[in-house]
Amino acid sequence: MDQSDEIVLVGCGNMGFALLEGWVGRAGIPAGRIHVIEPAQALRSRAAAVGATVHADAAELPQALRPRAVIIAVKPQVVRSMLCAYRRFGGKAAFVSIAAGVPISTFEATLGETAIIRAMPNMPASIGLGVIAAFANAHTDDGQMAYVNNLLAAVGAVHWLAEEKLVDAATAISGSGPAYLFHFIECLTEAGVAVGLSAETALALAKQTVEGAAALAGTSGFSPAELRHQVTSPNGTTAAALQVLTAEPGLSELMTRAVAAAHRRALDLAVA
Numbered sequence: 001m002d003q004s005d006e007i008v009l010v011g012c013g014n015m016g017f018a019l020l021e022g023w024v025g026r027a028g029i030p031a032g033r034i035h036v037i038e039p040a041q042a043l044r045s046r047a048a049a050v051g052a053t054v055h056a057d058a059a060e061l062p063q064a065l066r067p068r069a070v071i072i073a074v075k076p077q078v079v080r081s082m083l084c085a086y087r088r089f090g091g092k093a094a095f096v097s098i099a100a101g102v103p104i105s106t107f108e109a110t111l112g113e114t115a116i117i118r119a120m121p122n123m124p125a126s127i128g129l130g131v132i133a134a135f136a137n138a139h140t141d142d143g144q145m146a147y148v149n150n151l152l153a154a155v156g157a158v159h160w161l162a163e164e165k166l167v168d169a170a171t172a173i174s175g176s177g178p179a180y181l182f183h184f185i186e187c188l189t190e191a192g193v194a195v196g197l198s199a200e201t202a203l204a205l206a207k208q209t210v211e212g213a214a215a216l217a218g219t220s221g222f223s224p225a226e227l228r229h230q231v232t233s234p235n236g237t238t239a240a241a242l243q244v245l246t247a248e249p250g251l252s253e254l255m256t257r258a259v260a261a262a263h264r265r266a267l268d269l270a271v272a
């Protein structure tokens, strides 16, 4: 990545800041080259503390600014009303939207024929362990694709999708996924307390179990099913627990229903 490129980051809440942290803290992108537009004073101060150039409103951006990328990280419901403030960058910058559900056609309606990439990152991007599903429109040229790919790859593994509608599917898996895992840790902790562990010990065991198992699944040559078998002694403790998890409605059915609900919500946000 050319270190002199400038980036506009619109919205610096949970995910916008996770990206900023990843870009500045891990990818070495000069923080001052990232212009953050964020109306909330506390969040602007947080972004300024990592070195970003902060603004309360798009009108404060320098007139001469020619960003290579404009990252849209506001809530989906806000996208339509804020876009016109960035129209002047249309046709030049690559627009990257991380807003769940909002289709490329919504951006094209305001920005016209310009490079628009829908990207769905997730929170572990803040520590460089994100996963990002992305789709680019037909106005994105090879240089813009490569530039945005590098930007996204700086905070996680990038998967380019063949169809825009798959971004909504990815949102339900990897965008929301960290919350499923955080909830799993909460549940495992509660269950640990129920069998007599202190809350502190149960939380430590639950977090380190998820972290270790995820690392093993990611690095071992065995499939998740094979790894599960390796943990499950015949007629042992794990088998007893898995009998509960696979009884109707099992975890598999619950996950299918949960992901379907998230996917439906992404489709709803497209028309909200």
Ligand SMILES: NC(=O)c1ccc[n+]([C@@H]2O[C@H](COP(=O)([O-])OP(=O)(O)OC[C@H]3O[C@@H](n4cnc5c(N)ncnc54)[C@H](OP(=O)(O)O)[C@@H]3O)[C@@H](O)[C@H]2O)c1
Pocket (backbone or CB within 6 Å): 010, 011, 012, 013, 014, 015, 016, 037, 038, 039, 040, 043, 073, 074, 075, 076, 078, 082, 098, 099, 100, 120, 121, 122, 123, 175, 176
């Ligand atoms: N959180 C995640 O894990 C995650 C993952 C992938 C994608 N996303 C997507 O990322 C987007 C942001 O999610 P989030 O969780 O980061 O939400 P968030 O914490 O609410 O952050 C959005 C920020 O944008 C600000 N904002 C509102 N209007 C603005 C404007 N016109 N210009 C600049 N900033 C403005 C908001 O301020 P106010 O609160 O004062 O309005 C808020 O601080 C969403 O579209 C979401 O679908 C989130």
